[in-house]
Amino acid sequence: MAVTILGIESSCDDTSAAVLRDEVLLSNVMASQEVHRRYGGVIPELASRAHQQNILPVVSEALKQAGVTLSDIDAVAFTRGPGLLGSLLVGTSFTKGLSVAADIPIIEVNHLQGHILSHFVQVPGRDNRCPEFPFLCLLVSGGHTQIVRVDDPLHFEILGHTIDDAVGEAFDKCAKLMGLGYPGGPVIDRLAKEGDPKRFRFAKPHIPDLDYSFSGIKTSLLYFLRDRLAEDPDFMEKNKADLCASFQQDLIDILLKKLVLAAKQTGIRQVAIAGGVSANSGLRNRIEEEGRRRGWTTFLPELRFTTDNAAMIAITGYYKFRAGQFAPIDIAPLSRAAEYGDR
Ligand code: KG4
Ligand code: ZN
DSSP states (O other), X not given: OOOEEEEEEOSSSEEEEEEEETTEEEEEEEEEOGGGGGGTSOOHHHHHHHHHHHHHHHHHHHHHHHTOOGGGOSEEEEEEESSOHHHHHHHHHHHHHHHHHXXXXXXXXXXXXXXXXXXXXXXXXXXXXXXXXXXXXEEEXXXXXXXXXXXXXXXXXEEEEBSSOOHHHHHHHHHHHTTOOSSHHHHHHHHHTTSXXXXXXXXXXXXXXXXXXXXXXXXXXXXHHHHHHHHOTTHHHHHHHHHHHHHHHHHHHHHHHHHHHHHHHHOOOEEEEESGGGGOHHXXXXXXXXXXXXXXXXEOOOGGGTSSOSHHHHHHHHHHHHTTOOBOTTOOOOOSGGGGTOO
């Protein structure tokens, strides 16, 4: 029998709700919070308040667009973590309220698992090619950078991870240094298209195995700009596009080096990317190019599934529903990945 899942995502600054019937997407509604832009980053207190305002209209709209009512929903899947605690509490508490009021079981979802499984959401009328198991997923977001081996929808192994900043943070901090606004990733992506990626070089990390580090390259950019600006106060303005293109290229090189190593070590040739930074056009092109050269089959998520969304939470909930993995009503959010046993 077909299963209908309502997914709810509230881990950071996007409130989202989606409805899935089996793997097929019926609706995916999103309210992004503009309020953080003027502060140059997400303010947790403001994020949880905005979730409180948005969550009911977003969920109602998702049900309406899907053409279903609460009585059609077999389970509500919600993001338990990782994320901002105040934001997670809004989605978790709302889910529990629905569960008690409408007598619907609930399913907890790990946000990172959701990003990876976004590849399995089937969109009517689209090419819904998805990875075969086992596959490698480069998970690149504002909070995490990992290479994950995925053996089936519910079994993952983290092969490598960042020991300091996430790559999304490196994009955002670089943009902040250059006064480009928040979030920085999309701005750098846009400016990089007009710049020369070979013009400047920044210090690359030397980290063993499949792990990453992005704090050194950020510091390298900081000192580079400080020295050049001392010589020419207009240096940044004159070289903005080349700086973005070069910095982005270096980040992509760092990401690809370890991904190529992981593919060699595991012999796996199904390679996917996921998370906010997987929207980056330079990274998308490069993964496809490497894939052609190395005989990988590559999977890039649709752009709307790269950043935080509830469709990815609903699809993970769907697989957990099929496996009978429900959550108790006294469940509490987990803000850190480590609390899940992820590194
Ligand atoms: O997955 P996500 O929406 O939230 C987290 O779970 O962290 O990722 C947000 C991150 C931010 O750092 C943002 O700058 C980055 O994704 N991002 C991009 C692009 N679009 C979003 N980074 C590089 N290029 C982009 N086009
Ligand atoms: Zn995310």
